[in-house]
Amino acid sequence: MEKAILFLNFLGTGEFILIAFVFLLLFGPDKIPGIARTLGKGIRKVKDASEDIKQEIHASSNDIDSMTSNIKKEIDEFEDLTQSVKRGVKKTLDS
Secondary structure, three states: OHHHHHHHHHOOHHHHHHHHHHHHHHHHHHHHHHHHHHHHHHHHHHHHHHHHHHHHHHHHHHHHHHHHHHHHHHHHHHHHHHHHHHHHHHHHHHO
């Protein structure tokens, strides 16, 4: 919302009234509410799609984090196993 307000900062009152008047002449008072409603629905769809994409990215990053922690766990278990085998071989050779 803040970006839209910043976008309109260069418009003065006269320019805004002129744009509103031209819009009124082009579409008429009967079609303006329908156009505004359609524009609002379009903006809502874009926002919803954006939220869905954000949620998918967040879910994917959570899945990747989970997989990474599982891989780290398996690597640690493998290192423990190799250390155990190493100690067993060393004991056998020292005996």
